[in-house]
Amino acid sequence: MASVRDVLIIGGGVIGLTSAYFLAKRGLRVTVVEAGEFGQESSWAGAGIISPGHPRRARSPLGRLRALSASMFAELSAELREQTGLDNGYWPCGGLELRRSHDALERARIETILREEQGEGATCELLEGEQLRHKEPALAETLPGAIYFPEMAQIRNPWHIRALIAACNQLHVELRAYSPVSDLVTDKHCITAAWTPQERLIADKYVICAGAWADRLLQNLGLSLGIRPMRGQIALLRTSKLILHHIIMGGEEYLVPRRDGHILIGSTVEDVGFDKRTTARAIAHLLETAIQWVPALREAELVRAWAGLRPGSPDSRPFIGRVPGYDNLYIAAGHFRSGITLSPGTALLVSELILGLVPSVPLEPFRIERLAT
Numbered sequence: 001m002a003s004v005r006d007v008l009i010i011g012g013g014v015i016g017l018t019s020a021y022f023l024a025k026r027g028l029r030v031t032v033v034e035a036g037e038f039g040q041e042s043s044w045a046g047a048g049i050i051s052p053g054h055p056r057r058a059r060s061p062l063g064r065l066r067a068l069s070a071s072m073f074a075e076l077s078a079e080l081r082e083q084t085g086l087d088n089g090y091w092p093c094g095g096l097e098l099r100r101s102h103d104a105l106e107r108a109r110i111e112t113i114l115r116e117e118q119g120e121g122a123t124c125e126l127l128e129g130e131q132l133r134h135k136e137p138a139l140a141e142t143l144p145g146a147i148y149f150p151e152m153a154q155i156r157n158p159w160h161i162r163a164l165i166a167a168c169n170q171l172h173v174e175l176r177a178y179s180p181v182s183d184l185v186t187d188k189h190c191i192t193a194a195w196t197p198q199e200r201l202i203a204d205k206y207v208i209c210a211g212a213w214a215d216r217l218l219q220n221l222g223l224s225l226g227i228r229p230m231r232g233q234i235a236l237l238r239t240s241k242l243i244l245h246h247i248i249m250g251g252e253e254y255l256v257p258r259r260d261g262h263i264l265i266g267s268t269v270e271d272v273g274f275d276k277r278t279t280a281r282a283i284a285h286l287l288e289t290a291i292q293w294v295p296a297l298r299e300a301e302l303v304r305a306w307a308g309l310r311p312g313s314p315d316s317r318p319f320i321g322r323v324p325g326y327d328n329l330y331i332a333a334g335h336f337r338s339g340i341t342l343s344p345g346t347a348l349l350v351s352e353l354i355l356g357l358v359p360s361v362p363l364e365p366f367r368i369e370r371l372a373t
């Protein structure tokens, strides 16, 4: 008996929704099941930084995927706006990786990043003190310099999710919220159904896009990839006038200015399990860092703070590919700190996998077999 749907996607974050959109555009009948509400986990919590690359010059596997993906964002954003009337906040504002002190170690850190990024073909240049303050006058005078990335961009995550949901609806993707998949039914080398508390869902092909929860589903099949939640905390400020015009980064921390005066301050990387609480220590550290870099933020309004669970993978590379031992089960999960950046490229690869097409970047480095136990 033919299935009513070609593909069942499990998990409705940015990876699942973008994959569904790309598959539906190719004419496939797609259902996405989401444990809670669509896009309310890591994909909502993230800062929306899109790190640039150079599709032809990138040399590492992740660099190639990043470059492909980042290069798709302008067009995807325009397409979503045209189809749904919804703006995802795409803004190629550029970014600055700060040299935070005159310390020799800090100079070495910046030189390493510059070398690595230039090696990946990313457009970037070193700015010294005065050049830096010319670009971003609100930065503290004590900051000695920065690497400037003119092609760095941002989206506003909740807006992007909203646009993706609307675009999926227009293409008749079936979106089922509050439908956690508890089990996958197997028959030899095939998945024959997925169980939610409400029903048994049947499809020709199944794709696990369950973010930090992906290993829980795989464990039922006797597999473990080591995907685990990595908490990231964020604070949100508001200023009455625009103080910053670029994304400001310095190691793990960053500031992302929005065009309406909001400024995100991120983030921590914490291995604390499925715990989305914010802590006084982490938020105090983020606020102190922000004020140190941009003294004028001392008077900014503190709007709120939150945390999200990034899907960490053991080698910081996502898993994209067919699940070994099963002919019709695929995974796209474990995007750690760059799942927003990597989402269009991942969705393209998922659609190519499902349709049996040649992948746009080599899939070998993202295969499950590299780490599965």
Ligand SMILES: Cc1cc2nc3c(=O)[nH]c(=O)nc-3n(C[C@H](O)[C@H](O)[C@H](O)COP(=O)(O)OP(=O)(O)OC[C@H]3O[C@@H](n4cnc5c(N)ncnc54)[C@H](O)[C@@H]3O)c2cc1C
Residues within 6 Å of the ligand: 010, 011, 012, 013, 014, 015, 016, 033, 034, 035, 036, 037, 038, 039, 040, 041, 042, 043, 044, 045, 046, 047, 048, 049, 050, 179, 180, 181, 182, 209, 210, 211, 212, 213, 214, 217, 231, 232, 233, 234, 266, 267, 307, 308, 309, 310, 311, 332, 333, 334, 335, 336, 337, 338, 339, 340, 341, 342
């Ligand atoms: C603080 C923070 C800052 C970040 N900043 C950036 C950034 O600037 N740039 C960037 O590129 N990335 C950033 N990231 C990372 C990025 O947000 C993630 O890599 C990305 O959102 C992962 O998307 P996902 O769809 O795989 O996961 P999620 O968004 O977590 O989606 C997975 C979904 O699967 C659902 N699910 C789980 N189990 C089941 C089940 N059994 N059945 C059905 N549904 C299920 C969950 O409910 C969830 O909605 C940041 C993350 C955080 C937390």
